[in-house]
Amino acid sequence: MPKSMGQKLKILYLMRILLTQTDETHSLSVNELIAKLADYGVSAERKTVYDDIETLRQFGIDIVMEKTR
Numbered sequence: 001m002p003k004s005m006g007q008k009l010k011i012l013y014l015m016r017i018l019l020t021q022t023d024e025t026h027s028l029s030v031n032e033l034i035a036k037l038a039d040y041g042v043s044a045e046r047k048t049v050y051d052d053i054e055t056l057r058q059f060g061i062d063i064v065m066e067k068t069r
Contacts, residue, residue: 006042011052013040
């Protein structure tokens with residue numbers, strides 16, 4: 001069970017961030033995504049952000065991930 005209403009909306013906020021603030025030439029790191037979710041009052045951990053991105057990909061959202069160090 002989510003800790004707050006914001007947690008229930010987390011994947012929707014993540015989708016909004018990805019659709020409005022990223023494109024082929026503008027990417028965001030997971031840490032940047034976590035910070036942007038915090039702007040909506042939603043806390044997130046790295047693993048859950050990766051899980052949510054995979055869920056959005058399965059839903060049909062075109063998300064390209066690039067692993068860097």
